[in-house]
Amino acid sequence: MEIVNASIPDIKADPQYLDGNGKDVEDFAQRVDHMFMKVDQLEQTLNKVEQFYSRKRQLNTSKGSSIPKDKDKDKHLTNFRKRQQDVSRRESAAVKRMQELMRQFGTIIRQITQHKWAGPFMQPVDVVGLGLHDYYDVIKKPMDFSTIKNKMEFKDDTGYSSVREIYADVRLIFENAMKYNDERDDVHVMAKTLLGKVDEKWLQLLPKVDEEEKNRNEEEAGAQIDMQLAQEATHARITKDLNIELEKVDRDLEELRDMVLQNCRRMSTEEKKKLSSALTSLSPEDLDRALIIVSQDYPSFPATSQEVDLNIDSLSESTLWKLKFFVKGAQQFQNRSTARMAGNNHHNNDNNKRKICNAFAKSSQKSRK
Template sequence: MQPVDVVGLGLHDYYEIIEKPMDFSTIKNKMEAKDGSGYKNVREICADVRLIFKNAMKYNDERNDVHVMAKTLLAKFEEKWLLLLPKVDEEEERRKKEEAEAQLDIQLAQEVSHAKMAKELNTELDVIGKRLEKMRETVLRNCRKMSTEEKKALMTVLTQLSPDDLNKALLIVAENNPSFQATGQEVDLDIDAQSESTLWKLKFFVKDLLQSQGKSPTSIGGNTTTTTVNHNNNQNKRKRETNDAPAKPSQKKNKKPS
């Protein structure tokens, strides 16, 4: 019932034989502990009860009355434990279910929190994006006028774009020029008729595009400021005046007035 009185009983070799002493008062105190040092489940209590009897059997010889009584009580305890075991299993299943539900609730709460944070972040990014776009528009409006040579180089690059990239470039023109139609097999684009904002947007677009392809926009020149830009689903084409056979993208020079 109490810890073994090693000194009072003169059991000088007790701790050499018994690695972990145990008694019922210690079990009771651990069962009633409120500081978190107590048992976590019934199986831990069962293990300590077994330890009490096994320690007595281990320290005392088999012919000793203490050994015999401990062995008898251990057998009685195991019988009681078998009767209690179904309830223990049921309680453990219930506790596991509760813990799983609690964990799921925590996970759902975290997901809701993350979703809220993501939504707030997206809102902030949208606001920042709109501010950056306004700043970009302001910068574009205040940009210097594009030189004739720059326009020529820009037009040359446009005629060499893939159909998909060309469509994107024409959409940039259409954004700032509602009357411009970026559809059909053949599109006439007068580079001189475009606003400075549109021109610089196109230049930024082709610059980023060519840099991503490992090319330098400045290495491509041109010799005209007005051209015919053709686009379809397969390749850039320009209709010849004599027939409809496809030809490579070319530039159309402006005739000087005589």
Template sequence: MGVVDAPAVAPPETARDMSQAESLNQSVEEMSIKVDQLEQKLNEVEQFYSNSNTKHPNTPKGGSLGKDKEKEKFPLSSFKKKQQDIASREAAAAQRMQELMRQFGTILRQLTQHQWAGPFLQPVDVVGLGLHDYYEVIEKPMDFSTIKCRMEAKDGTGYKNVREICADVRLIFKNAMKYNEERDDVHVMAKTLLDKFETKWLQLLPKVDEEEERRKEEEAEMQLDMQLAQEAAHAKMARELSFDLDEVDTHLEELRDLVLQKCRKMTTEEKKRLGSAITRLSPEDINKALEIIAQNDPTFQASGETVEVDIDAQSESTLWKLKFFVKDTLQLQMKSSPSTGGNNNGDNNQNCNNKRKRDMPESVAKTVQRKSKKPTS
């Protein structure tokens, strides 16, 4: 996408001309900003589909949900509702986990109120008891007061589920049993309380397993819903992007036409050079040049091997369109053609072809030879 070269427009001579030129420049600037914004959106959409590969979690191998089923399950209009549903399920899951922790807290109170719980309520007084090798034997000390503090933590360091608390409760008693001999009172007390804890934990475990399985299923479903939500949002963005690009193309074409209308008149010498340049085009590009003329002149007939084109009869906008098309096309031909090497016979043929075109009479300014391949027998 682009706008015609600035030199094609006649220099502004009046205040009105200057105002129109400024208006054109402003329009071009606005289009440039719009194109940059659209390019960013396009990169975002491409990046999303490149990362996701349009694959969904928990989809059976070799199978897919199908486009229609996806749309039926997750229509674009329900995007916000789906987000609200996900938030509601998250909140409900958090409440259920809080209830499990409350029940687990009941078990903890029963343990801490036991007559033998004293040695385990606070951190071991390593210095006061002279236990110089305690930290060499015990890697991670644990006690009930530490567990309580972590259960009540609000800064993100708290327990995420009851299994984490269960592991720390076991650690209290296993540390005591590890450091103290079997005949020691602390060892016996720890073993007794651990047995009581395991009995009560087995009563709560079915509810924990049920919640974990439910949570696993909900997380998988929410992950799929979010994937579909993201795809729906990016599909909407892609559709809007397509419409915006079409709109930009239309505006650019309008600006181009407006600029061409302001073009100065092409001189006789420029028309002559344009006609000569057209002869250097390939047959395909000559056809494109004829299409430019036909777009601006509905009465123009571009059929047959020989097409009459009166350069002098063309409008200024058509002439300038042809000029820019021919210029761009010839530049591309120069870039794509090899400078050295290649087939000498092909080079000779090309040189002869170019020479034949250059040797065409001056009437080529009014007549363009349109070539077509003849069917082979």
């Protein structure tokens, strides 16, 4: 994707273009360098914007868009701003509700641990003392109530984040005991009995857990939409600013190019001859662009005609240098093309040579006369 349409000559590399002193050339070169740095910065910004919207399109295609449609965006964005104002309050309320559920389940745990059969499950299994050499082969994740209690007291990321996690670990205590011990073993029977009591009380608490998880999922989905809307708003603003900067760069480049053209020296006869030869080697598309450059300075010039009679000696110096700068850029692009592309264009270039050479032959004949 091109950032700017205006083209500027590499005057630092070819100071002989200018009909002025060394300071003029250096001033122009510094302005060009500054412009190139600016364009590089804009290109980096443009790439980031394009990457964002590319990822957004891929996400919408693969999963379906969760972003509201355009007609709903303004309404949702207004609601988003309102929600952002009390985001801390909502998060604090959600944490308190989950803590209350954990407290209620903690009461259930205390009731279970006070049961007369809870003793074998209060501390980690004494694998060495009991000589249970195959315990860790059978039980991959040991669990006990003291471990659960300690984890419930942690306030960092190592603690529980939801009541469902605590319930899973409580079940694991009894499931491990039932898995390792035979069905007729006392520990197995005790574990199965206590697990039934836990599940019974859990079913009483479950509606509250489901409701809280539903609320949390809705809030998380809303937060995800809010984040995406915020990102879109940010990139929309960046895109708007980028367009303004690009328009300014276009104007600056056009002004700089005009300044360069006004200070260009007269083109020699040999340079005109080389320019004529270079024009005949252009691709059909580049040749059309070159003729349009002429028509911009000479509105009556038939740039789109099937046959064009161009007298290069009649062109102004600024037009000649515009053509030279354009041809140089086009040739550099052609040199970067692959051999296959060059081969495919070869036949077309021959046609262009015949069409243009006739015009330049007339020009040469007129010059000789």
